[in-house]
Structures are given as C-alpha cells and as structure tokens.
Amino acid sequence: MSMKPDPKTGKMPYSGTLDCIVKTVKGEGIGAVYKGLIPTTARQVPLNVVRFVSVEWCKKVLHAFE
Secondary structure: OOOOOOOOOOOOOOOOOOHHHHHHHHHHOOHHOOOOOHHHHHHHHHHHHHHHHHHHHHHHHHHHHO
C-alpha cells in the first residue's frame, strides 16, 4: 500500500518505520504487527522446499555426467 497524506491536514500518517510500528501497536495491539506472518509462511515454506529439493536433484543429476 502506498501512504497517502491526510486530506484535511496534508500530513503523512507516519514519519518513518519505527513511528509506523509504534502507532500500529498502540492502535491495534501487538498482534497487528504479526497478522500477515502465517499466510506468508504458509506460502514461502513449500516454495523453499521445492527449490531446495530441485537444486539438490539437479546437483545429483549433473554429478552423474562427470
């Protein structure tokens, strides 16, 4: 998401990363910082397993040609 200035004041909602984290925790609780962790992990773990297995398989096949 891109940050947009407040239409009334013209100010940006956050002054930086730390300010964003502090305001998010104050407004929504600490769980809001981690709410995207499970879907991201669920997507990335299988992808990385496939990559690892594929690389190992390719190494095994290429070593057979030596």
